[in-house]
Structures are given as structure tokens and as C-alpha cells.
Amino acid sequence: DIQMTQSPASLSASLGETVTIECRASEDIYSNLAWYQQKPGNSPQLLIYDANSLADGVPSRFSGSGSGTQYSLKINSLQSEDVASYFCQQYNNYLTFGSGTKLEIK
Amino acid sequence: EVQLVESGGGLVQPGRSLKLSCAASGFTFSNYGMAWVCQAPTKGLEWVASISTGGGNTYYRDSVKGRFTISRDNAKNTLYLQMDSLRSEDTATYYCARRGKSPYFDYWGQGVMVTVSS
Numbered sequence: 103d104i105q106m107t108q109s110p111a112s113l114s115a116s117l118g119e120t121v122t123i124e125c126r127a128s129e130d131i132y133s134n135l136a137w138y139q140q141k142p143g144n145s146p147q148l149l150i151y152d153a154n155s156l157a158d159g160v161p162s163r164f165s166g167s168g169s170g171t172q173y174s175l176k177i178n179s180l181q182s183e184d185v186a187s188y189f190c191q192q193y194n195n196y197l198t199f200g201s202g203t204k205l206e207i208k
Numbered sequence: 209e210v211q212l213v214e215s216g217g218g219l220v221q222p223g224r225s226l227k228l229s230c231a232a233s234g235f236t237f238s239n240y241g242m243a244w245v246c247q248a249p250t251k252g253l254e255w256v257a258s259i260s261t262g263g264g265n266t267y268y269r270d271s272v273k274g275r276f277t278i279s280r281d282n283a284k285n286t287l288y289l290q291m292d293s294l295r296s297e298d299t300a301t302y303y304c305a306r307r308g309k310s311p312y313f314d315y316w317g318q319g320v321m322v323t324v325s326s
Contacts, residue, residue, distance in 0.1 A: 136312035197255035
């Protein structure tokens, strides 16, 4: 099974800041990676697919990058509505999720 | 508008069965692969099972193989998860999710809680 190591587990940042969340795969996943946002009490929502493609309706302050085993999600100009947990998911070989990053506003 | 509405959750004793349903609307259900993803309380997400558009191909995580069965009825626009021989570790919120162009999930239901306890 492909393991996804996500960091940090939690993150506190100020409004307007830029934050970066990272996922490392245990083997090359060839950009077969998605990012999801899950707001408290809600179901997950797709943010990014194929490592760097923005899903429909997602603000352009969200971006994804990476290749091979290393991937990242960047949020520019942090806003209050970005408070959520964020998960990566690989789909190169079956499906596995990262353990999540809880983002709070400082 | 795409909608996925799960039902059928609840409290069940270990070893018993439960069947979840997911009613889909707002898109051509038969054109999309579907899946179930679970989330234990305060934990992360875990893929459970997937099914192809016609239902002929199904895939399961190891821990549920032989106990859970994913199926679909395209005439009723409904996805199912038959859960047998339930264990306490199956306790989670179960989400129905629509497969995108690749095996990521572009739409999710609101989730249904399954609690396995005596």
C-alpha cells in the first residue's frame, strides 16, 4: 500500500498570510494526487486534482504543485473561511489519504 | 445541482448487518463511478469501496473484503453498501462520493453515521 505522510498535523496562521501543506508519498505517484478541504461539521470538498488542477468553483488563492513523491498545497492570502482540515489523497495505486492538517486562524 | 444523500446508518451490535443507501440526483448517475469513504470520529478519511459505472467492477480495502458489498441500481440512481459481520472498528461516518475523471472524488454526500457497539 502507498503511504501518504502529511505535514504539519496542525497549523495556525494570520489572516492574509500564505500557508503551505505538504504530502509525501511512499513511492512515486506520478501526480495522481488530490487535495480536499473539510470544514467543521461538513463533508470534504475537492480543491485540487492531478496535483495542480484547480477544481470548479475553487478560489484561485488555492494552488497545488509537486511531482514524484513530494506534493504541496498552498493557500495565498489566508481568509477566515479557510479554517478547515485539509487532506491529500493519492490515486495512483488504489486510494489512500493523508492524515490531515487542521488549519486555524491565529 | 449534484446531490448525494446517504441513509441507513444507525447503532448496530457487533456481528450484525446494515445496508447504506445513497440517492443521487442532478447528474447522469450511470455515467459515473462511485465510492464509499469513511471517517472514524475525529480521525482522517479512509477509502472503503468503489464501483464502476455499470457495476461490473468492484474494489475494496483489505479490511472490509468479504464483509462489505458495494452495488448500484442505475434505474433507481442509487448506490448501496451492504455491511455484514460489523466490528467496532467499522464505527465511522460513511460518505458516498462521485468519482471524477480519475479516482478522485468531485462530489460528496453529507455522510451517515454507523456505530457498532453492544
